[in-house]
Amino acid sequence: MTMKKQRYDVFILTCTLVAFHCCSCFYLPGLAPVSFCVEGKDEGEDCKASIQLFVNRLDSVESVLPYEYDVFDFCQDAEEQRPSENLGQVLFGERIESSPYKFSFKKEQKCVKVCTKSYDPSNKDDKAKLDFLKKGMELNYQHHWIVDNMPVTWCYDVEDGQKYCNPGFPIGCYVTADGRPKDACVINAEFNKRNTFYVFNHVEIVLTYHSGASEGWRGARLVGATLEPRSIKHDDENNLSCDGGPMDIPADPKSKIQLTYTYSISFVENNNIKWASRWDYILVSMPHTNIQWFSIMNSLVIVLFLSGMVAMIMLRTLHKDISRYNQVDQEEAQEESGWKQVHGDVFRSPRKGMLLAIFLGQGTQTFTMIFITLFLACLGFLSPANRGALMTCAVVLWVLLGTPAGYVSARMYKAFGGEKWKTNVLLTALLCPGIIFADFFLMNLILWAEGSSAAIPFGTLVAVLALWFGISVPLTFVGAYFGFKKQAIEYPVRTNQIPRQIPEQSFFTKPLPGIVMGGILPFGCIFIQLFFILNSIWSHQMYYMFGFLFLVFIILVITCSEATVLLCYFHLCAEDYHWWWRSFLTSGFTAVYLFIYAIHYFMSKLLISGIASTILYFGYTMIMVLIFFLFTGTIGFFACFLFVNKIYSVVKVD
Template sequence: MRALIALLVLAGSVQAWYLPGAAPRSFSPGDVVSFTVNALTPLASSPGVPPASAQGTAAQASVVKGITSYNYYDERFGFCRPEGGPSAIGEGLGSVLAGDRLFDSPIQQQYAVNWLVDGLPVATKRVADRTHETYYQIGFPLGRLFDDYMAPLPSPALHNHFDVYLEYHRRSDKEYRIVGATVFPWSRDSLKGNGDIDCKTDKMMILGPGSGAEGGGERKVAYTMNTYWKESATPWATRWDNYLRVFDPRIHFFALCNSVIVVVFLIVMVAMILTRSVKRDISRYNAIDLDEDVQEEYGWKLIHADVCRSPTRPLLLCVMVGTGAQLLGMASVTLLFALLGFLSPSNRGALGTTMVVAWTLFASLAGYFATRLHISFGREEWKKCVALTATCFPAVVFASILAINFFLLVSSSSGAIPFGTLLALVALWFLISLPLTLAGAFLGIRHGGYRAPTRVNAIPRQIPPAQWYLQPLPAALMAGVLPFAAVFLELYFMLNSLFGSRVYVAFGFLALTFLVTALTTATVTILYTYFALCAEDYRWHWRAFLTGGGSSFWLFTYGLFYWATRLSLPGLSTKILFLGYLSLLTLLNFLLFGACTIGWAASFFAVRRMYTAVRVD
């Protein structure tokens, strides 16, 4: 009781603050508010329609032209540089991996320029066509292909004049905080022959043939900006609300609820049917043992002496199961941090940093489960198992990153990972991940292998031919439909965030979707494992692994569909980049839902429970 009273007293003295991890910064009259610039990123737009107009209304975005980003101070753009040259701003690991390149302060592909003020992106105001809501779109187009009346221009026009509106919240007469930053870009041929600048001219800065990037020549451009200050009642803690607005939230919510209800109903129905069938089988098998007149066994009990037999390529399976457990730990912690608000866009690169750190720290799970399972299969090469668990999957991911990085370097993209960051990843791998894998393996050896519920015969039993729908590949494809149905709605928004210009913040929906998808995968995998055992096929290990990861095939297929309908990728390098990113995402999904407790381990414990409950002579 005293502890409870003390807790209540302390709770009354606690002061709350903005959770995402970025501390507010206050300015006083006369302080300098500096601009920082980020990479130029692809901007979504409708085919044949300008991405934005100067007045701030535009059609809903539908196509993203390209996926590579470019350094703001790339010589090909010719933007004004600060005196003494631009100086880079310190960034976190996740921000660097995401392609952010912060410094102080090709048009047909409709790229967006990204500025920041006090960590807040400078945005353009938009009006949604269907809901007529005003929202902020991060960045502004580098140029335009249409005039103010939506008529096509003969050549692209460059945005070189900007009206920037900075909103501030007054806390006192000497303390102000930046709570909003919007820009209205204009194209103005303001530079006269005598060197004077006319910012009020209506003539556009047209990049016609024979000048600039279009003709390979040189052309002088004057970049001008007007800054306006506007007081706002928006507090600092909610300044991101305009950026993170979700369109048609009711449609999103009802569509997700409908998907969740259907999937949960199917899960409950399958689980009830499966549970009743297994209980009926166990009761019948145990009754047969008590009847002296009946001696012959049948069904899944018939293979009780082979169901615990070591699978083919057991070392590879152990490595994948350990890697899947590590991915599950990483995904769970990342979702938890996202739900708590630590991964808000205000904390740049927090998502990538959290994933890398969590992956490194959960290496002990990989070593523990891989080694313990390896011992369960009666293998003694635990050193080889530990070495492959610590190096196999990280080597594949690192090699993929290097290959993707090569194409980014060829494309002169700012998304290319610097050599120092690659060395930091290698250091995390060898100095932290590898020792933790060894520590987890040591604990796994101490606990020993999992005890088998039945003894294994020396001679394996002959397996009868199975129906086509019970073959591993068709079964995996059919079983993967249901988990994919639970996730495809959120997958659309996640792909928009990865390859488009959207900011994904629906982590509550994502956590619910992840939970439903995990339950669906576990239920469907157990169901197909039960069907295989009833067909007297005891080779369930790899079957369960493939069945659990069957949704990866549909994920890759949907990625190709997204490419065909939402992306316009010019050049071979951008196409290879997209396929590389999609393949890596598919591999992670396959290992997460196929190898860890979501897929394979669900069947592992279900099989153990089944054969422990039945009486075996």
């Protein structure tokens, strides 16, 4: 027994050490640290000396159209490399490529020439390139550079002595004809010529690293990348000093313009910043971070308070009704009233039952996708450092969740007494995804026409269609097969053959006022988070507080359920038994408030101009609204469905 116990202990110890070693070596895909060494010293496969700077697409808060780096005629890499991009990056329009900015670790350089671009206004091609560059400066297009999978940030002081780190920096700025400096032109008093563009052709880059000399690993790891853009006029490209005046480009140049791009690079050691927390200085400096804690907690307290009130009213009122209706003596003595009177009609099949079943199937698919995606985001798998992971995860999950969509749609359609099961299956697989794809394709045509980098390549569109028809549609058929094969849902009460006449309703129990009021409370618990989500999409800010977002998601589910159940109870008490569609539309109406808020955000927060950008904004917003409509409507429907089944199975109705 002693020998066996010793062997068992050795086995447990070995397994523990192996598990600890595996856990200590685990990193998310694509997020493993990279070590850098001085060139010629300890350089090897696990420690590189060269640092490659990558460039991403350029975007602007004044235009929805992003463009690739090469479109603006910047300095290009002679040996251009494009790292492999996942599906989410392609759908989001990211276009990462190598740049001519290449450095050696700890090798500091001053005023290094990258390239020189010459523009002759009399030449048609040169004039077109220069006009496009000026248009980009006028619309405040931003560079997005990447070093070691980190954004190169531009950190500058803002009001109250705080520092803000922007994960992008402008290509230049513009001083209007009336002498008003726009955007980044306010930072330098030398930008004072009217109707003039100032291009930021010089960058001073600072790379911060954490040395591993005292921690047992070779080399160093980059923990920070910042830069300062400057506009410098180089009179002699062969004798650079980087101390001249700003590089100005007149709005209507008459002479030849020579534009030289330069950079300076320096390295700073900081062992207080760990590699795992190297993004913190970017995220903490976001302008909304300090106010978001109070705003979110305030919203959650209000929503929890209102939800508690709704739950208390429902429990107390319903408990009294059930107690009264189940008293035999009173039941024989008094006439039935309220929601019990409509027990013979409450489960009567709704009109347009097939369409409702289709919406419920797609809503179930969407709800499950959102829940799993947010849960994985809370675990850190979908952080901003893992580029494109959020969209990739959402698309893959949606494709793989076709089975629940087909199953729920088939079960509900069968419960409604439907017989056209082939039409139901096809529409479940094709209707809502088809609307979204058609909208997405039309937006993509506009992007193609505008030459934007956000345009999805034809091959990617084919791949998305292959995922839809090759995986999602067959899985929907499989789910529908099991849904139709399963026995029909049994209701707790029988349905009368002749429909009961509905008495005249008051204003508040009519369908439209109830539906409009039902979406207010759910929208109230999301509009704060909605502001930051729209900022991350349209103002190009990073969104990383997925823990709060998941909590708001749970609150939204609870609020949609309670608001729908409460209004459903009021309608049944008014002897209106048409609750099927009303339960779906009551919580689904939150999507209408979402659309109204998107219009308000567009008019008050964004500076977007141009017909193409406006169409793109509202086109993509409609996709969001449709998805949100299916998601919230399904929550309200099933909450009401369970509620109605429960109350009519508890009371005595015969």
